[in-house]
Amino acid sequence: MKEPLFSSRNIKLLSGPLNLNNPITVQILGICSALAVTVQMKPALVMALSVTVVTAFSNLIISSIRNTIPQRIRIIVQLVVVATLVIIVDQILKAFVYDVSKKLSVFVGLIITNCIVMGRLEAFAMAEKPWRSFLDGLGNGAGYGLILVAVSFLREFFGSGKIFGMQVVPRIMYENGYQDNGLMILPPMALITIGIIIWIQRSINRDLIDKS
Amino acid sequence: MFSNRYIFIYSTIIVAIVAVALTLIAVGLKPYQDNNIRIEKMQNILKSINVVATPKNAEALYKKYIVKTFTLNAQMKPVDVDAFSIDLAKEVKKTDISARLYPVYIACLDNGDSSYIFPLRGQGLWGPVWGYVALKNDFNTVLGVMFDHKGETPGLGAEIATETFQAQFFGKQIFDEQGNYRSIRVLKGGAKPDDVHGVDGISGGTITSRGVDKMIFEGLKAYLPYINYRKKI
Numbered sequence: 001m002k003e004p005l006f007s008s009r010n011i012k013l014l015s016g017p018l019n020l021n022n023p024i025t026v027q028i029l030g031i032c033s034a035l036a037v038t039v040q041m042k043p044a045l046v047m048a049l050s051v052t053v054v055t056a057f058s059n060l061i062i063s064s065i066r067n068t069i070p071q072r073i074r075i076i077v078q079l080v081v082v083a084t085l086v087i088i089v090d091q092i093l094k095a096f097v098y099d100v101s102k103k104l105s106v107f108v109g110l111i112i113t114n115c116i117v118m119g120r121l122e123a124f125a126m127a128e129k130p131w132r133s134f135l136d137g138l139g140n141g142a143g144y145g146l147i148l149v150a151v152s153f154l155r156e157f158f159g160s161g162k163i164f165g166m167q168v169v170p171r172i173m174y175e176n177g178y179q180d181n182g183l184m185i186l187p188p189m190a191l192i193t194i195g196i197i198i199w200i201q202r203s204i205n206r207d208l209i210d211k212s
Numbered sequence: 213m214f215s216n217r218y219i220f221i222y223s224t225i226i227v228a229i230v231a232v233a234l235t236l237i238a239v240g241l242k243p244y245q246d247n248n249i250r251i252e253k254m255q256n257i258l259k260s261i262n263v264v265a266t267p268k269n270a271e272a273l274y275k276k277y278i279v280k281t282f283t284l285n286a287q288m289k290p291v292d293v294d295a296f297s298i299d300l301a302k303e304v305k306k307t308d309i310s311a312r313l314y315p316v317y318i319a320c321l322d323n324g325d326s327s328y329i330f331p332l333r334g335q336g337l338w339g340p341v342w343g344y345v346a347l348k349n350d351f352n353t354v355l356g357v358m359f360d361h362k363g364e365t366p367g368l369g370a371e372i373a374t375e376t377f378q379a380q381f382f383g384k385q386i387f388d389e390q391g392n393y394r395s396i397r398v399l400k401g402g403a404k405p406d407d408v409h410g411v412d413g414i415s416g417g418t419i420t421s422r423g424v425d426k427m428i429f430e431g432l433k434a435y436l437p438y439i440n441y442r443k444k445i
Contacts, residue, residue: 070214070222077226084230088237095244098252099267105363186367 005131013135017143019205024147025198026208029115033107034148035190041164043103044152045145046093050108052141054085055117059137061085063125078121079112086111116140151193159184253296259358260344261319261327279326280318286310288437300333300342314434319346327355328442330435334427337419338363341372341427347386351443354396357381359424369420380411386432395432398425 023029037047061081069077090108093101111117120140125133156162158181161169183189202208251267254274258265265273281295286309295315303312317329326349333342339362346355357378364370371377384396385408394409398421403410413421
């Protein structure tokens, strides 16, 4: 029997990583780049899109050729596919959003080593059909992106009073003694912000709390 | 189980496909990337004369302000090379110093004065640092500067690329009253308030500060024959 493209089982692949199976807050993967690129919203959003594209398409490609990949060199094949996609993304960013690509600098290249990408390939794409793998990649990329955008929103808003580079904290606030919190711009606050998000998430979904 | 033969053929084919795909993409996107680099260079040059340009208006503003460019050889004689196309990274790598080329940009400011922009390149802590120094038409006073870097530490050495650091250079002088070349020193521990030849170095960015210091000193020194010649007339 043929399953519809967006059956509830497939939708779950998309929605799961957004909350209960989030790669950053639940699986604690991809933290490094989440700390580094969340000072401002624009680079964070571009990074989120890049990772989503890479996970989705590497999942799709690997899943399509999964039966031809020799077990002994499967990691190498996965890496070649991921690296190719990352280079393509990097080249496109350099050509069309140069200023953002400069801000992201090495972190686009480091998507290759992002645990989320390899993790999904090994855990999902090697065993599942292409369409389901593609959705799984999209979902995990989006779950990663969601946290990145949330963290960068808090950091940019409290750290520089801006959202997407636009001043949102009115001048009158500064004149009356309001100051941007310089600490928000520094990497440690990203870690603390993610920690707070994890705390809130686990207070709401108590199943996530480690029983031991 | 797959045979060794299969594995070899499989990897060869995969690599070949990837190589072709990447080559096509790289060649196809090269013109756009080169254009981005060109526009960034224009923005940087404009920043040294305190004109802030966006990627969109950089080309128009560059045309408006930069009225003339020329290239000098190591003997400070003009040579027929397009100044804008010179890659300073390649010039400073030339082991034969007498073969180096030195570009100069001349800007016409809003008040009608001309300004002379000299590109510089040096070494920071983790990688190259570079910049532009714009001198007023007395060939002594700094109109503005622009510095950037490849990979200095954010919050420490990377501070050289900030407005706060660069604003210190406004109005500083590269010659003392006797006409001796003093450059502009980036001083650890800070410059005295009345020091016209020094600016404050960056706390925690000592090696980058030293790199910038050396870059300005050596960079402008190479242009000295030209600068001295122009000062006299």
